[in-house]
Amino acid sequence: MFLVKPERRRLLQVGAAVAVIALGLASRSYPQLLPAALGKYPGDALWAMMIVFGLGAIATRMRTWQLALWSLLICFGVEFGQLYQAPWIVALRAHPLGHLVLGSTFGWVDLIAYSAGVALAALVDAAALFKRR
Numbered sequence: 001m002f003l004v005k006p007e008r009r010r011l012l013q014v015g016a017a018v019a020v021i022a023l024g025l026a027s028r029s030y031p032q033l034l035p036a037a038l039g040k041y042p043g044d045a046l047w048a049m050m051i052v053f054g055l056g057a058i059a060t061r062m063r064t065w066q067l068a069l070w071s072l073l074i075c076f077g078v079e080f081g082q083l084y085q086a087p088w089i090v091a092l093r094a095h096p097l098g099h100l101v102l103g104s105t106f107g108w109v110d111l112i113a114y115s116a117g118v119a120l121a122a123l124v125d126a127a128a129l130f131k132r133r
Contacts, residue, residue: 008125013057016124020050041113048075048117049124056125068122075114082106 024046027034034042052071059067083106092098103110 008056008060010057010060012128013053013060013125016121017050017053017057020046020053020121024050041109044110044113045117045120048072048114049121051075052118052121052125064122064126067125068118071121072115072118075118076111078102079106079110079114 024043027043027046028040031040048071051074052067055071055074056062056067059070062070078101082103089102093102093104
């Protein structure tokens, strides 16, 4: 019983990812709806949550802690990748979609926002997005 890996509901993972994308775009389009002190960090946390749910839709049998770890590695990798400023990637980041996916400038505080987003998504994943056996 304890050796059986859980299985995620792919449709719920995709639905959660789409909902988080919508919230993230709204947080950037309507920043006045959020406390000014939070700045852009709710969007960063939501971006990290989207990574968790997106990866969860692909890796339906991965344990939640593994999903969280891989998601955090992806988020941190993208953030540290912003230190690389070759002309071709700067041009890619200048496009709105490239900016949404890759960001533009490195920030240490972004790592905290990603960690919070991954932690929250992992809690949601563990609590609600698994098939119960």
